[in-house]
Amino acid sequence: MWNTFILEPMINALILIYQFLGQNFGLAILLFTALVRLITLPLTYQQMRSTMVMSEIQGSDRYKKMQEKYKNDKQKLSEEQMKLFREVGYNPFSGCLGLIIRFPIIIGLYQAIIRAMAATPAQLFDLSKHIYSFIPTGLIPLNSTFLYMNLGQPERLTLSFLPFSIPVLTILVVISTYLQTKLTTPASPDSQGSQMTQMMGIYMPLLLGYFAYTLASGLALYFVASNLLGIVQGLVMRRVRESNAAAK
Amino acid sequence: MSITSVLKQKKWAVLPILLAAGLLLASCGSSSALAASSWPGVTADSENAYVAYGPFVRAVNLRTGEEQWHFPAEADRAISFYAPPAIDDAGHIIVGGYDHKVYSLAPDGLSAAVVWSFEGSQDRIIGGPLIADGAVYVPSADHKLYALDLETGDPIWNKPFEATHSLWSAPLMNGQHIYLAALDHHIYAINPQSGAVVWSVDLGSAVSDTPTLADGLLLCGTFEGILYALDVEDGAIAWTFEASDAIWGNPATDGGNAYFADVAGVAYSLSIADGSLNWKRDLPGPASATPAIVGDRVFFASEASAVSAFKLENGDPAWPASATLAGRLLADPIVTPEGLLVPAMESECVLYMVDPDSGSSRCLFQAQ
Numbered sequence: 001m002w003n004t005f006i007l008e009p010m011i012n013a014l015i016l017i018y019q020f021l022g023q024n025f026g027l028a029i030l031l032f033t034a035l036v037r038l039i040t041l042p043l044t045y046q047q048m049r050s051t052m053v054m055s056e057i058q059g060s061d062r063y064k065k066m067q068e069k070y071k072n073d074k075q076k077l078s079e080e081q082m083k084l085f086r087e088v089g090y091n092p093f094s095g096c097l098g099l100i101i102r103f104p105i106i107i108g109l110y111q112a113i114i115r116a117m118a119a120t121p122a123q124l125f126d127l128s129k130h131i132y133s134f135i136p137t138g139l140i141p142l143n144s145t146f147l148y149m150n151l152g153q154p155e156r157l158t159l160s161f162l163p164f165s166i167p168v169l170t171i172l173v174v175i176s177t178y179l180q181t182k183l184t185t186p187a188s189p190d191s192q193g194s195q196m197t198q199m200m201g202i203y204m205p206l207l208l209g210y211f212a213y214t215l216a217s218g219l220a221l222y223f224v225a226s227n228l229l230g231i232v233q234g235l236v237m238r239r240v241r242e243s244n245a246a247a248k
Numbered sequence: 249m250s251i252t253s254v255l256k257q258k259k260w261a262v263l264p265i266l267l268a269a270g271l272l273l274a275s276c277g278s279s280s281a282l283a284a285s286s287w288p289g290v291t292a293d294s295e296n297a298y299v300a301y302g303p304f305v306r307a308v309n310l311r312t313g314e315e316q317w318h319f320p321a322e323a324d325r326a327i328s329f330y331a332p333p334a335i336d337d338a339g340h341i342i343v344g345g346y347d348h349k350v351y352s353l354a355p356d357g358l359s360a361a362v363v364w365s366f367e368g369s370q371d372r373i374i375g376g377p378l379i380a381d382g383a384v385y386v387p388s389a390d391h392k393l394y395a396l397d398l399e400t401g402d403p404i405w406n407k408p409f410e411a412t413h414s415l416w417s418a419p420l421m422n423g424q425h426i427y428l429a430a431l432d433h434h435i436y437a438i439n440p441q442s443g444a445v446v447w448s449v450d451l452g453s454a455v456s457d458t459p460t461l462a463d464g465l466l467l468c469g470t471f472e473g474i475l476y477a478l479d480v481e482d483g484a485i486a487w488t489f490e491a492s493d494a495i496w497g498n499p500a501t502d503g504g505n506a507y508f509a510d511v512a513g514v515a516y517s518l519s520i521a522d523g524s525l526n527w528k529r530d531l532p533g534p535a536s537a538t539p540a541i542v543g544d545r546v547f548f549a550s551e552a553s554a555v556s557a558f559k560l561e562n563g564d565p566a567w568p569a570s571a572t573l574a575g576r577l578l579a580d581p582i583v584t585p586e587g588l589l590v591p592a593m594e595s596e597c598v599l600y601m602v603d604p605d606s607g608s609s610r611c612l613f614q615a616q
Contacts, residue, residue: 119372119389120285120286120330120372120374121286121287121330121374121416121456121536121578122285122286122287122578122593123286124456125496125511125534125536125578128471128494128511129511129534137453137454137470137471137472137473137494138433138452138453138454138471138472140453140454140471141413141414141431141454143413150371153371
């Protein structure tokens with residue numbers, strides 16, 4: 001089920017893009033990531049909008065007063081909050097739906113990229129069983145060279161005048177993940193939320209940075225592309241909402 | 249539960265979700281999909297099997313299954329082995345690692361000492377090395393074939409031979425040329441003294457296994473599912489045969505016939521003279537291994553944990569049913585004095601010994 005409806009279509013789409021782009025797997029990863037981001041844009045939009053609206057509600061005077069007024073009556077507080085949400089047209093669970101639908105797509109995209117890279121015989125043997133019959137067999141295995149990198153290996157840039165190599169993609173993953181978390185997660189007015197945002201800002205870059213440092217660089221390339229597109233999406237949405245708010 | 253508490257918990261719920269996502273990504277990454285792993289690389293002499301599988305290369309007694317030694321002495325996360333070790337009668341043991349290095353080993357107690365190591369490769373050693381005429385020829389995933397002095401590990405060519413894609417299979421020598429299959433769709437004939445290309449032929453899709461030499465022909469299966477017979481002198485195509493799916497393991501030959509299987513799980517017998525089909529039989533699962541021949545029987549290992557035996561002459565089953573083992577049987581079975589040695593992947597038992605007469609099997613070696 002997973003293979004038939006998620007993984008195999010993604011793997012084959014990735015290989016077709018690879019063929020279309022002159023058998024450049026690095027560019028194929030970038031374009032494929034952008035396409036999947038584009039397809040899931042409505043879901044992403046809904047999720048981000050929900051987060052921003054919630055943030056705005058939490059920052060409002062009415063919400064803060066409500067918190068203070070009913071701090072000893074949880075039932076009443078809950079009722080008042082629901083009333084407020086209805087008034088502003090906010091569904092507290094609307095953001096979750098987008099995330100739930102997007103999550104398998106993100107995992108499928110991730111799996112498609114790592115399976116298509118197939119850097120060992122067993123991986124290539126497994127890949128061969130997921131390829132549609134109309135894909136030219138001459139394309140397999142994919143050429144994993146991109147710029148100075150072997151996308152099937154962890155990336156390190158070696159410069160002749162330096163005694164050590166530099167994990168450029170790892171650095172880009174850490175920075176772009178940090179920026180994405182920072183720029184797309186609205187500042188939370190309460191201390192708990194703010195603390196959470198700070199934690200995410202630290203843990204996510206470190207987690208993805210570790211993956212980028214130790215795993216195949218094709219994956220790190222995907223992280224960077226995905227983060228950069230996420231940052232652009234987040235900034236555009238924030239700008240639109242700010243201009244809409246100013247217009248009101 | 250109040251909305252307030254839900255909202256507060258929702259924030260904190262992000263942390264476990266984040267950790268779960270990380271674990272999910274990590275588990276995807278450490279599965280066979282991304283972890284640099286493959287099936288066991290196995291070689292055998294009359295006494296021992298030499299098994300390259302994961303963190304160790306092991307020598308395992310073929311009769312008792314006892315481990316004689318392993319290398320390295322302690323597992324190191326940075327080092328793993330899957331390429332079949334190369335051995336010769338003089339006791340040389342050459343292994344290539346996924347750490348990009350080539351090691352010449354000498355057994356030393358329960359481990360092995362490194363006689364020399366070569367660190368010139370820029371990528372994994374996936375195909376087995378070839379020992380011939382005082383040299384060792386090492387294919388690398390960095391597209392290069394390295395020729396090294398067998399005693400010192402020093403390069404003996406001015407520069408290594410370089411293809412345009414990875415080299416995943418052991419080279420083959422016929423005394424005159426080295427024959428090399430590459431994932432760049434080519435078969436290369438190379439001068440063993442200089443590394444110069446004598447001829448090359450483009451077969452249109454990748455060739456992952458070592459060609460088979462028989463009756464002046466090189467038999468090479470491709471991912472496109474075509475078995476090519478090439479003239480060893482100039483690479484001219486003598487005949488082709490179209491299988492039903494990709495061919496991973498190249499043929500075993502005997503008495504003028506070639507035997508191989510494809511990824512669709514179909515076994516074939518062809519005449520080497522003209523490529524005509526003698527018989528074909530269905531296997532229980534996809535096959536990537538070169539079959540083994542013992543006496544008047546041919547044995548096919550398949551991914552579906554099964555070893556199937558057929559009579560060479562007519563393809564009739566040689567056993568009442570396929571021998572069912574465990575794990576994925578993707579590596580080549582090897583004929584030994586003790587029976588048919590069958591390596592298994594993703595199984596507690598790494599090496600099975602199968603009786604070619606009856607099909608009965610026992611686990612010879614289980615990795616700790």
